Amino acid sequence: MILRRVRTLLGLSKPGPDRAAAPVSTFGGELSVVGIGEREWVALQRRGGRLYPDVGGPLLQTIAQTFPAQVAQTTDAADRVLRHEFDLLGSGPFTPHDPGRRGDGRYQKIDWRLDPLSRYRFPDGVPHKQWNFETMRSAGADIKFPWELGRCQHLVVLGQACRLTGQERYAMEIFDELEDFGEANPTGMGVQWTCTMDVALRAANWAIALAMVRNCNAIAEDRWLQAYRQLFDHGAFIEHNLENTYEVTSNHFLSNIVGLYFVAEVFAELQAGVRWRASCRSWLEQEIRTQVLDDGADFESSVPYHRLVTELFLGAARLSAVRGEPFSDDFRQRLRRMCGYLVAILRPDGLMPQVGDADDGRLHILSQYGRWKPQDARHLLGPAAAFFDVPAWRTLAGDDGQWEAAWWGFEPRALRGAAEIDSGPVSHFPKAGITVLRTPRVYLLITNGVVGTTGFGNHKHNDQLGLEYHLDGVPVFVDPGSYVYTSDPENRNRFRGTAWHNTLMVDDVEQNEVRPEWLFRMFEQAHPEHLVVEASEASLRYQGRHSGYRRLADPILHTRSFTMDRTTSSLRIVDVLEGQGRHRVRWHFHCAPGTAVRPAAGGRIELAVGSVNVRLCAAPELNLRIQDAWYSPSYGVRIACHGFDLETSVEIRSAAEYVFEISPGDVRH
Secondary structure, eight states, X not given: OHHHHHHHHHTSOOBOOOOOOOOOOOHHHHHHHHTOOHHHHHHHHTTOOSSTTOOOHHHHHHHXXXXXXXXXXXXXXXXXXXXXXXXXXXXXXXXXXXXXXXXXXXXXXXXXTBOTTTOOBOOOXXXXXXXXXXXSSOXXXXXXXXXXXXXXXXXXHHHHHHHHHOOHHHHHHHHHHHHHHHHHSOXXXXXXXXXXXXXXXXXXXXHHHHHHTTTOTTSOHHHHHHHHHHHHHHHHHHHHXXXXXXXXXXXXXXXXXXXXXXXXXXXXXXXXXXXXXXXXXXXXXXXXXXXXXXXXXXXXXXXXXHHHHHHHHHHHHHXXXXXXXXXXXXXXXXXXXXXXXXXXHOOTTSOOOOOSOOOOOOSOOOSSTTTOOTTOOHHHHHHHHHHHTOHHHHHHHHHHHXXXXXXXXXXXXXXXXXXOOOOOSEEEETTTTEEEEEOSSEEEEEEXXXXXXXXXXXXXXXXXXXXXXXXXXXXEEOOOOOOOSTXXXXXXXXXXSGGGSSSEEXXXXXXXXXXXXXXXXXXXXXXOEEEEEEEOSSEEEXXXXXXXXXXXXXXXXXXXXXXXXXXXXXXXXXXXXXXXXXXXXXXXXXXXXXXXXXXXXXXXXEEEEXXXXXXXXXXXXXXXXXXXXXXXXXXXXXXXXXXXXXXXXXXXXXXXXXXXEEEETTOOO
């Protein structure tokens, strides 16, 4: 089967036992069982009120009056969708017109199989279980492009525009695209059915879009019937192709059940809907215990994926609350910790730090469609603040977060006078392996985590005892990001490798084992430990170690301590290498884009970015090599930057110690 084939190929997991087959049902058959005719059922469905983005009445008027800038942005985005203008995963603007299918003069059919960068068109007419990931793509083609378009998250912005303006053309486009998609991608056939995660996210967004345009009377009744038949078929497909037959579950299975949960609410009167809903609620309670660590972090060792998983769980929680059947207290407590974790680690500029993989995944996009920054998770804090009644999160979310919350069905509240965020000087998440030290001038994030996803490491990077360093709100040393996956294996491994993270490397060996052909697996070797986490009146301190280099012929144990002076904001880093033998040791520092690097006398390195100056002092005997590098703020995007390495070859008899001092340029020693 396709996902079994792809996951085995990429090293994600091993196949598990087959599930007992669930009953196969059809929309018409389900209706006949409960004695409701198709047209009667559609009429009931169009009364609405089941899905939280189906806002109207006074709340819709409040949205339109309170957020004029966001209304304009939304209608502009919807107009781009009408023109089939997309910009996905770093593609740049493109218009995917299908060369093999003509439109009717009014509507131009979409190419749902296109990679806009390589211009490769993935095969059609192939049953999803016969898909061969190795042979059914050209070198450099990225299957994530058609998958991303096929999630149909752009249909929701059409629904929003229809609600806000009352213009029927936005609703017509939704139905045109649903019919277009069905014609080009019959159920179970072709690239759009090879990953159940994408099928499920598409189903959720179709359900929302249809709910948003339910009051449009310009749509013929037969088109409504066909749309709901297609949506039901999505639910049946998800049920029979769940991504839970492997050794571990992940954000894929979670997306499956959240998408199916949305579909279940649409078909709540039918036996299939009742079955789907009961199963999804049980699975969601199970998965929040499986996938969320005790300190609130997603278990996949990735901050961007944490945002996706938080949004999925929060969406499910909101859906259940609207129905009046909330999840358990344990579920809510874990979800609240997820939101708190995200808040605690945000950078001074409000963006997420780059830790682990990133592919810009979302449940739905209700704000800034086509313009949102994938590193910005504050849109999620608006509905989270309203759901948990935390005013400080609402402040951090800002107007866009308030707009987002309104489309989750929450009444907007005034931001003036709301509480401020106070994360404290030290935020330590031992299970996640993330520690943040803060002074009024410095943000320092330290990474030292286990291989995630219960040891699979599908989204983990080799960043043990690495760092991100920001001064006066300006990034100076940053994690390189993720860039791409299967379309460029060399860069996939470069961006997740030790050599491009702000840590040290011994004898060119990865901290955790990486096998180049296993693009979504990492083999645990480092076994990180947290030794000291403390805050005193004078300083903030973290010390940790890992054993990733103990597998060398002459084993080495790496311990690193970070000590921040709370008065001067100077940072002292001490690396201790315990072991024996001659080793090549290399320290890497990855600079934020725009940072100038200039060597100075006595082992000093001067860095300047914008109005910020930083001085790094190292042992003079270390050899400096400045190099061109890349920084990836989102999937498929890379920006030129600089990095530099400090290198030495050393004979270690018992232990060797190296000290680095990083200080604001205006501090004098």
